[in-house]
Amino acid sequence: MSGGRVLLAEFADPETLLDAARRAREAGWRGLDAHVPFAIEGLADALGLGGTRIRPAMLLGGALSGAFVYALQWYSAVLDYPVNSGGRPLHSWPVFLIPAFEAVILGATLTGILAFLVSTGLPRLHHPAFAAHGFARASQDRFFLAVADPAVDAARLAAALDGLAPLSIREVG
Amino acid sequence: MSAAAPPSLPPQASYAEMVGLVADPVLERRPGRLWWIAFGVTLLLTLGFAACLAWLFIQGVGIWGVNTPVVWGFAIANFVWWLGIGHAGTLISALLLLTRQGWRASINRFAEAMTLFAATIAGLFPIMHLGRPYRFYWLLPYPNTMELWPQWRSALVWDFAAISTYIIFSILFWYWGLIPDLATMRDRAHSRLARRLYGIFALGWRGSARHWHRHDVLYRAMAALAVPLVVSVHSVVGMDFAASLMPGWQETIFPPYFVVGAMFSGFAMVLTLAVLLRWGLGLQEIITARHFDAMGKIVLAGSVAMGLSYLTEWFNAWYGGAWIERGHLRFLFTGDYAPLYFAMLVCNVLVPQLLWSGRLRRNLVVAFTVSIVVNIGMWLERILIIWNTLSHTHLPAMRHLFHPTFWDWATLGCSIGVFGCLFLCFARLLPAVAMHDLNKQLHGEKEARA
Numbered sequence: 001m002s003g004g005r006v007l008l009a010e011f012a013d014p015e016t017l018l019d020a021a022r023r024a025r026e027a028g029w030r031g032l033d034a035h036v037p038f039a040i041e042g043l044a045d046a047l048g049l050g051g052t053r054i055r056p057a058m059l060l061g062g063a064l065s066g067a068f069v070y071a072l073q074w075y076s077a078v079l080d081y082p083v084n085s086g087g088r089p090l091h092s093w094p095v096f097l098i099p100a101f102e103a104v105i106l107g108a109t110l111t112g113i114l115a116f117l118v119s120t121g122l123p124r125l126h127h128p129a130f131a132a133h134g135f136a137r138a139s140q141d142r143f144f145l146a147v148a149d150p151a152v153d154a155a156r157l158a159a160a161l162d163g164l165a166p167l168s169i170r171e172v173g
Numbered sequence: 174m175s176a177a178a179p180p181s182l183p184p185q186a187s188y189a190e191m192v193g194l195v196a197d198p199v200l201e202r203r204p205g206r207l208w209w210i211a212f213g214v215t216l217l218l219t220l221g222f223a224a225c226l227a228w229l230f231i232q233g234v235g236i237w238g239v240n241t242p243v244v245w246g247f248a249i250a251n252f253v254w255w256l257g258i259g260h261a262g263t264l265i266s267a268l269l270l271l272t273r274q275g276w277r278a279s280i281n282r283f284a285e286a287m288t289l290f291a292a293t294i295a296g297l298f299p300i301m302h303l304g305r306p307y308r309f310y311w312l313l314p315y316p317n318t319m320e321l322w323p324q325w326r327s328a329l330v331w332d333f334a335a336i337s338t339y340i341i342f343s344i345l346f347w348y349w350g351l352i353p354d355l356a357t358m359r360d361r362a363h364s365r366l367a368r369r370l371y372g373i374f375a376l377g378w379r380g381s382a383r384h385w386h387r388h389d390v391l392y393r394a395m396a397a398l399a400v401p402l403v404v405s406v407h408s409v410v411g412m413d414f415a416a417s418l419m420p421g422w423q424e425t426i427f428p429p430y431f432v433v434g435a436m437f438s439g440f441a442m443v444l445t446l447a448v449l450l451r452w453g454l455g456l457q458e459i460i461t462a463r464h465f466d467a468m469g470k471i472v473l474a475g476s477v478a479m480g481l482s483y484l485t486e487w488f489n490a491w492y493g494g495a496w497i498e499r500g501h502l503r504f505l506f507t508g509d510y511a512p513l514y515f516a517m518l519v520c521n522v523l524v525p526q527l528l529w530s531g532r533l534r535r536n537l538v539v540a541f542t543v544s545i546v547v548n549i550g551m552w553l554e555r556i557l558i559i560w561n562t563l564s565h566t567h568l569p570a571m572r573h574l575f576h577p578t579f580w581d582w583a584t585l586g587c588s589i590g591v592f593g594c595l596f597l598c599f600a601r602l603l604p605a606v607a608m609h610d611l612n613k614q615l616h617g618e619k620e621a622r623a
Contacts, residue, residue, distance in 0.1 A: 014616060033381050033382055033383055034380075034381070034382035035379055035380040035381055035382075036380050036382060036385065037188065037192075037353075037357065037380060037608075037609060037612060038188075038353070038385075038608075038609040038610070038612045038613040038616065039385045039386075039388070039389050039609070039613055040382075040385075040613075040616070043382045043385070043386075044382055044383070044385075044386040047382055049382060049383050049386060052386065052387050052390055054387060054390050054391050054394070055390060055394050058394055062398075072314060073325045076314065076322035076323075076325070077322070077325055080322065081320075081321070081322040083324065085324070085326055088326065092325065092326055095325060095326050095331070096325060098331045098334065098335070098405075098409060099325065099330065099331065099334040101401075101405060102334040102335055102338040102402075102405070103334075103338075105338055105342065105398050105401070105402045105405075106338045106341060106342065108394075108398055109341075109342055109345055109346075109395060109398060112391050112394055112395065113345060113349070113391070115391075116387055116388070116391045119387060120381075120383065120384045120387055122376045122377060122378065122384065123376035123377050124376075124377045125372060125373065125376075125377040126377065127377065127379050129379055130379065136360035136361075137360070138360075138379065138380045139353070139356045139357040139359075139360045139378075139380055140188065140189055140192045140357055140360065140361070141187065141188035141189040141192065141612075144380075146381075
């Protein structure tokens with residue numbers, strides 16, 4: 001994730017990348033990541049990336065915006081601008097729920113997107129990994145393991161990946 | 174269609190081939206003559222739509238056939254119809270994602286684009302229908318010098334909240350699924366400008382496992398939010414009608430009936446577009462007979478549900494015993510609009526029954542024809558809900574029919590042109606299929622075989 005030195009090992013299929021990721025994790029190296037063209041089940045676990053708090057944030061964002069819109073309707077219809085419409089109660093909670101519900105969805109979505117951007121650091125148009133030769137295929141059909149551990153060099157990485165036959169091992173950054 | 178489902182993609186395909194199949198028509202191939210002709214025609218219609226809008230804003234809603242007692246006309250029917258079409262994309266994407274229907278990968282992207290364009294066009298119609306369209310923002314609760322607040326008990330305010338939420342949500346959901354594919358386009362594009370533009374919109378996506386994990390978490394959470402949202406949006410549209418006191422409208426069945434109708438017409442439109450896109454972009458290996466089979470089943474289910482809704486409506490009108498409701502029912506079958514009503518029943522209930530046959534579901538000519546028939550039938554349904562009720566109101570002396578004007582037809586026709594134009598641009602500028610989802614599905618199918 002940092003802007004420092006990164007080792008990239010390139011593989012042709014996701015299964016080998018998963019094996020490589022497990023080995024790198026077992027070796028206890030830090031700064032592990034991967035660059036892959038599609039979501040691979042189990043990759044985050046294999047790299048030991050840990051969870052994310054995007055969903056709790058969305059829940060909170062949704063609840064707050066829903067409560068705000070409900071309170072806004074209550075304040076305007078009961079206190080600030082009461083209109084007697086056919087003798088209906090001023091606090092017409094069944095219909096207040098409709099805009100409040102839409103606000104929950106919108107608030108949760110916007111919070112989720114904000115949380116995603118904050119936690120990933122995107123948008124970030126430049127990154128050392130882009131400098132690697134052949135990295136353009138990371139978005140198509142190549143699977144890269146990234147190791148950003150100062151204690152690891154290309155030789156150690158190659159030794160650890162023995163038998164997995166990486167297509168290439170490169171150093172960038 | 175669980176894990177043991179038959180593969181929807183060619184078994185020997187590679188990831189690169191799949192990416193090439195989707196990206197090459199956009200990046201490598203020039204648009205053909207047919208595309209230019211279609212683009213030219215739809216662009217003219219789009220200009221026509223602008224002219225309709227301009228004339229409407231100069232002259233007012235009097236250019237349409239709306240008049241007492243039929244005060245809702247084409248604008249509201251078009252709104253309900255377009256918004257219905259705008260439901261299937263999010264449904265396919267969200268519901269099929271949550272239920273792990275991997276085959277959705279081939280169709281979700283363009284279905285979402287369809288949703289976006291249709292919902293946006295739909296959103297224009299209620300504003301056009303306002304006598305003073307330049308004051309539509311009065312529906313927003315904003316601090317104003319008049320010290321007024323919106324009337325929260327009005328269905329119009331619910332509409333505004335539901336539709337604006339839906340359009341914003343659809344854009345974000347579509348765009349979020351598109352980000353990794355924009356990165357793929359960036360990495361494949363040859364021209365500097367294309368690389369830059371795709372790159373900027375891809376936000377610098379580099380396929381990091383950490384980012385994929387968060388992307389997946391967010392995308393699934395959004396899908397879970399999308400399902401109740403989709404249901405709420407057309408329910409609110411149904412309540413625009415049901416919250417009134419008009420015969421034929423004041424029914425508790427309206428919200429679910431509108432939602433089912435929306436899914437039905439939306440899936441029909443997805444079928445139409447799938448046939449055209451498959452042919453236009455050469456996606457035969459990606460959109461296969463299996464997809465048409467699955468979509469055909471959903472359209473069939475929609476048709477059966479519509480039939481049940483009609484039956485329930487008729488039964489309740491008769492069983493409720495109110496003279497005005499029974500009179501409305503009689504008017505449906507024997508009144509001035511009866512021929513159109515029978516045509517609608519044929520389009521929506523009878524013709525889709527062809528899809529019981531698996532052979533016919535997989536036949537593209539049949540699928541395409543049925544989908545067009547359903548779309549016509551659903552438009553008829555939307556307009557007849559309005560005409561049959563409003564032209565046959567409580568006071569017999571007030572009863573008048575609706576007479577569509579040139580501008581009614583022009584606005585409807587040109588709005589279809591706007592949709593076509595937007596969709597043609599989409600097909601030439603963006604990957605019409607979600608490449609990353611497609612390869613994820615391919616990976617799953619490869620694993621299942623291994």
